[in-house]
Amino acid sequence: MTLVLFAAGARRWPLYRDHLTDALAEAGVTARLVSEAPEPEAVDYIVFAPGGDVVDFTPYRNAKAVLGLWAGVERIVGNATLTQPLCRMVDPAMTEGMVEWVTGHVLRHHLGLDRWIRGEPGWQQVAPPLARERTVAMLGLGELGAAAARALAGLNFRVLGWSRSEKRLADLETHHGEAGLERVLREAGIVVTLLPATPETENLLDARRLAWLPPGAVVLNPGRGTLIDDEALIAALDAGHLGHATLDVFRIEPLPDDHPFRHHPKVTVTPHIAAETRPASASRVIAENIRRGEAGEPFLHLVDRSRGY
Template sequence: MTRIYFAAGARRWADYSTHLPAALAEAGVQAEIVTKAPDPATVDYIVFAPGGDITDFTPFTRARAVLGLWAGVERIVGNRTLTQPLCRMVDQGLTEGMVEWVTGHVLRHHLNLDRWIRGEPGWHQDAPPLARERTVAMLGLGELGAACARTLAGLNFRVLGWSRAPKTLPGIETAHGEAGLQQVLSRAGIVVTLLPATPETENLLDARRLGWLPPGAVVLNPGRGCLIDEAALLAALDAGRLGHATLDVFRTEPLPEDHPFRGHRRVTITPHIAAETRPYSAARVIAENIRRGEAGEPFLHLVDRTRGY
């Protein structure tokens, strides 16, 4: 019988204890799930999340794959003891959550809803532009970025997509590389960052690139905290060059109480909730990969160690 070590921590097991066995049964996988440190030589698959129960993967010589519960892998991909295939979480529920967060905040800033929520005095009947008159830049065209771009384009926003390497997305104008990034940012009223954390994306939005944005542009970051140079972002906001920043991820989490983002009139903070893994749907992704492993089929969502995601 296949042996699965759920090494993502006791708190997460409380969420998965019903869903994962049910998903395995639905996938036709006969398996034993253990949650306490087993004999490593008996483990076929490891279900893992950062902060879980393993830091050294060396003893797990029989394990066919490490199956992550997070979309991001930057906290594990550099672990030199992890030589087994690593699969990241790509889950429809997670994707839907990200699309809803991004769409909600794009519409909020597009319609200038904060003005009315704050209850500005007076009777101002200047209507916002239509979506087809607003350009949104989507930095990152992976699973999440592509889904958000398609949804926003479906609402008639002019969506520009950017990625580090050439990509095409039907109905979306795309660009790549440094020159493409400048072209995209210089046209964007709203920019969304949905890229993985890698050495190449560290401080992608620095002072120089933030300066490419039109005056009053809005930045949304539900991707990774390291994508933005925080000091440069604060300087642009304080100078009034940027209109607002809505941020879901940060270099330090939880965000310290004395951080300059807190209480800043041009910054909105959400506590890393844009795309949460839902145990019900994530368990099915894990079960499908185990079924594939047992059937000798390729794993889904394998991490490319050279690229870091």
């Protein structure tokens, strides 16, 4: 019988236990699911999330894979004890959640809804531009970025996609590299950052690149807290160059109450909810990878450790 260790934390165990049990049965995998393994060498698969019960993977020498519950792997990929294959979470429900968060906040800023929600006085009948008159830069064209970009394009926004290395998507205009980044930022009224956290993407939006954005541009960051230079962002907002920043991810989480983002009039904070992992759908992704491992098939969403994602 396949032994699956749930090492994603005691808080998550009751949320996932029944869903994982059902998903494994539906996938045709005869498995024993445990939250503690008295004999680490007997474990076949580890379901993992940072802050869980496993830090040293050395005792689990027979494990066939470590299956993450998070899309991001920056908190585990550098673990020297982890020699087993590592798979990140790519969950359809997570993608749906991200698309809805990005679309909602893009439309909010595009339509200028904040002024009406605040109840600004007066009667100024100034219509917002149409979506086709607004350019959105999507930085990051992985699973989440591509899905969000396509949703925005479906609403008629002009979407410019960007990735560090060249990536061609049949239905989107794409750019890459430093020259491509400058081009998309200089044209963007709204920029969305959906890149992984790697040494190459840290402070991607620094003071120099934020200055490329047109006056009044809006920044949305549901990707990783390290993608934007916090001090440079606040400076650009204070100077009036940027119109607003809506942020879902931060260098320190939970975001401290005294952090400048908490009280800045041009910053909206959401508590890392843009793409939460849903136990029911994530369990099916985990079960499918275990089925694949037992059948000798390639794992889904295998992490390239040299690239960090």
